[in-house]
Amino acid sequence: xxxxxxxxxxxxxxxxxxxxxxxxxxxxxxxPQASADQAAQVGVPDWDFDDSDFAKAVNVNGLGNLTAAKExxxxxxxxxxxxxxxxxxxxxxDHTFYINLDREYALSEIATxxxxxxxxxxxxxxxxxxxxxxxxxxxxxxxxxxxxGGTETVxxxxxFVAIDLDSDWWHLEYYVTSLCPTxxxxxxxxxxxxxxxxxxxxxxxxxxxYDGVTAFMVIDNMSLSPEPAARLGLFNRTTSYSAGTYYWFxxxxxxxxxxxxxxxxxxxxxxxxxxxxxxxxxxxxxxKGKVLVTATLEIGDDxxxxxxxxTVTVN
Numbered sequence: 096x097x098x099x100x101x102x103x104x105x106x107x108x109x110x111x112x113x114x115x116x117x118x119x120x121x122x123x124x125x126x127p128q129a130s131a132d133q134a135a136q137v138g139v140p141d142w143d144f145d146d147s148d149f150a151k152a153v154n155v156n157g158l159g160n161l162t163a164a165k166e167x168x169x170x171x172x173x174x175x176x177x178x179x180x181x182x183x184x185x186x187x188x189d190h191t192f193y194i195n196l197d198r199e200y201a202l203s204e205i206a207t208x209x210x211x212x213x214x215x216x217x218x219x220x221x222x223x224x225x226x227x228x229x230x231x232x233x234x235x236x237x238x239x240x241x242x243x244g245g246t247e248t249v250x251x252x253x254x255f256v257a258i259d260l261d262s263d264w265w266h267l268e269y270y271v272t273s274l275c276p277t278x279x280x281x282x283x284x285x286x287x288x289x290x291x292x293x294x295x296x297x298x299x300x301x302x303x304x305y306d307g308v309t310a311f312m313v314i315d316n317m318s319l320s321p322e323p324a325a326r327l328g329l330f331n332r333t334t335s336y337s338a339g340t341y342y343w344f345x346x347x348x349x350x351x352x353x354x355x356x357x358x359x360x361x362x363x364x365x366x367x368x369x370x371x372x373x374x375x376x377x378x379x380x381x382x383k384g385k386v387l388v389t390a391t392l393e394i395g396d397d398x399x400x401x402x403x404x405x406t407v408t409v410n
Contacts, residue, residue, distance in 0.1 A: 226301030
């Protein structure tokens, strides 16, 4: 069903979306606290990551308004995919399913990873580029963190990436840093690094039968990846806060974080909190006003420089 290799399409999009900046800057550098490292190592085995593809029918459970079956994958390097067939007819009910990972991961292992997969969506509603699935991480039946996705559209700052592939396929990427953020300070609480993850929940409402055809989706090439995504994202629910307090600029990224610099269009209104040793992602409000906040991150093995911006109001 897929006419183009997803890997080549992904890297073309990655090259086009990545913004390159100068390297002459210094600010918050990533230096994990010893206590956090020790806590994260409790009960964590010494595993090596492999190139496991979790998109296998045997890994699916917890189906809601769906049945699952093995689908042959024609993508290079993938042995099979999952066909999920609608059982709700023309009703727009939530379609839910869980995919088991190959083992139990401590969040400390995958805190800066992304969960990515290819998604066949031809049998969604008439607007075939609408209605993105929601993703959430689980430990057995216990939700970890929050869900992301589920929006009608995706923007250049959405906390997930959707890349159009051939023949009604998307390549979707969801950042663990937005699903289970581990770096927080001030009044905010991080997700503990010791939490375990062994399942991925996916929810899609916009799937239903039409023209007498039974609708279905296909999941292919699901994996955990430490590579930087095509761009950064933001998962803030609000864009305003009070002067004299701290605003968590919720950057979503994947890849090892080496440093983070946050600049504002007016330093008399808001500036980066450089005192925190727990997180660099805070902006302190000095006085009322609007500012464009830009976070520039150095991430990944190749120390890639990427940035994301949004307007924030200090009340």
